[in-house]
Amino acid sequence: QVQLVESGGGLVQPGGSLRLSCVASGSIFTIDTLGWYRQAPGKERESLAGITASGTTHYADSVKGRFSVSRDNAKNTVYLQMNNLKPEDTAMYYCNLLRFGNNYFGQGTQVIVFS
Numbered sequence: 001q002v003q004l005v006e007s008g009g010g011l012v013q014p015g016g017s018l019r020l021s022c023v024a025s026g027s028i029f030t031i032d033t034l035g036w037y038r039q040a041p042g043k044e045r046e047s048l049a050g051i052t053a054s055g056t057t058h059y060a061d062s063v064k065g066r067f068s069v070s071r072d073n074a075k076n077t078v079y080l081q082m083n084n085l086k087p088e089d090t091a092m093y094y095c096n097l098l099r100f101g102n103n104y105f106g107q108g109t110q111v112i113v114f115s
Helices: none
Strands: 004-007 010-012 018-024 033-039 046-051 057-059 067-072 077-082 091-099 102-105 109-113
Touching (some): 018 109, 046 091, 057 067
Antiparallel strands (some): 018 077, 033 091, 046 057, 067 077, 091 109
C-alpha cells in the first residue's frame, strides 16, 4: 500500500511562488509515474503535471511555463514548483502516484492565492 503526504501549501499573493512536496511511504519505484492534481471548490479534479520514470514531463496548458514538476527517487519525493501564482490557482493540491495501472492520491495541501 502506498501512502502519500503533501506539504508546502499556504497563502500567497498573486505573482508569488510556492514549492509543494510529496513524500511516499516505502519506496518510489523507478517505474512509477508521479504527478500533481488540483481541485478547486465546485470544480472537478484536474491533472496539472506529471513526470515519468524516464523524466519526461507534461503539463496542463493552464500551468505550462509557470509550474515545474521534479522527482527525487532517493528521497521518495516529488515536487511541484509553482511560480507566478494567480488567484485561479487557488485549490487543494494532490500528489499522485501511478503504479501498474493503480492510482494513489495523498490527502492534499491547500493553496490560496489572494490579493
